[in-house]
Amino acid sequence: MRAVSLVPSLTEAVAVTLPGVLAGATDWCTHPAGLDVVRVGGTKNPATDRIAALAPDLVIANEEENREPDLAALREAGIEVLVTEVRNVPQAFRELARVLAACGARSRPRWLDEAEETWSAPRPPDRRRTAVVPVWRRPWMVLGRDTFAGDVLARLGVDHLYTAHPDRYPKVTARELRAAAPDLVVLPDEPYRFTAGDGPEAFPGLPCALVSGRHLTWYGPSLAEAPRVLAGALRAAGR
Template identity: 25%
Template sequence: MGYNWSRCRGSLALGMLLCAMSSSVGASPVQRVISLSPHATELAFAAGLGAQLVGVSQSSDYPPAAKQIERVANFKGINVDRIVALQPDLIISWPEGNPPKSLSMLKQMGYTIYPASIRHLDDIATHIRELSHYATHPEQGQKKARAFMAQLNSLKRLYQHASPVRYFYQISAKPLITMARGSWPSEVFALCGGVNVFANSPSPYPQVSVEQVLLAQPTAMFSTNANSMQVWKRWHEELPAFQHQHVWALNADWLNRATPRTLNAVRQVCDSLAQARKN
């Protein structure tokens, strides 16, 4: 059934990525693929594996063709029995989100599992390029990987000297959760010159208080849910972001899913911070 990922050694994130890179280079085209997260599904399509997908996760809704594929996983877990019945040649996993026990079980069965872990924007192109080795026409995915990097590098050059803007990114309102430096999607904001007011939190996704946000005095505030920002209604006059109307709702799929569409999130964030710099 392919490469046994249990042979990978070293740190989890780096070891799995290096293992993916070393094995996929010598990979041959596969006929049946399963993805276990929405971002993995998008990466599979980008790599030229869309036609080979026989199972995807519940929230896989892009591209539109993904909606027609059987669901084998959701936020509660993975349907291991159904995956076995579908006899995949390749499983694209999400190590940070899929149940470790289920992934371990599939590895022990000998399935080829490609871990689509993404910490940096460059990793999106890396995964598309590596997954393309499993496609019948790898040049399609490799072309998309190059195009992604060309656009990403262009955006980096455009905003490399942008003046810093202190921002707060609200992941949820109840509880009030944000992100720290190094956590996805912090690099999107950093590329645009954003300075996270909670960058140095010891937790990757810290729960903070209203008082802490008020003390931080962010110049810009973001969320992927406009309604969730209503929590700040009574403190509008105390927050610079609201005083200058530097409050934006971002497209959740663009920002939260690490895929080629992340470039849209970068442009959306950069445009917003550019507006903040004008005041």
């Protein structure tokens, strides 16, 4: 089996479970550290000719992270493309199992069972809080309806205020975000790399939680430690 992954979190999942299966991955596939495969460009602009030259048995993609024209070009080249959809935590576990089975796994890896167990009985938060969750700046974009990251936060006791918005990633001005009066602002370090000096200054007077984007938005081995890592960052912001 030779596979190419166009989704960073799925790259990590396949690489740690089935070493040697991946022939290629995107430039954004940073985990596991030291992954030695052919790089095929970005998630939104993969080099389809480079992927075809690798002659993979399977390309792993995601309906949100990858563009349909690129996937169509791969199919036209005779390559099988597996497209995942992940909008919540339970769906993430189902899709991870499907991807690993398609890549040749004969059984579920231990890390997947441990991660699912971790999320099966989350500790109830002391109190629920509201938040706005920017994922980009210039222009400001936030989590909207039906997102994996939104479901992760909800399971940790944080309800983001744009969950009923008709768009999944609406553009909203910083002034509007402040006017929404959230209990806190959650700022991940990807896809936009929010830092202590780039993001919190736009929300004076509001607690800001700088969180790991990998733990908030990736569905892979990081799921096992995500509740602990994220809960710690959220608690710190509430002090």
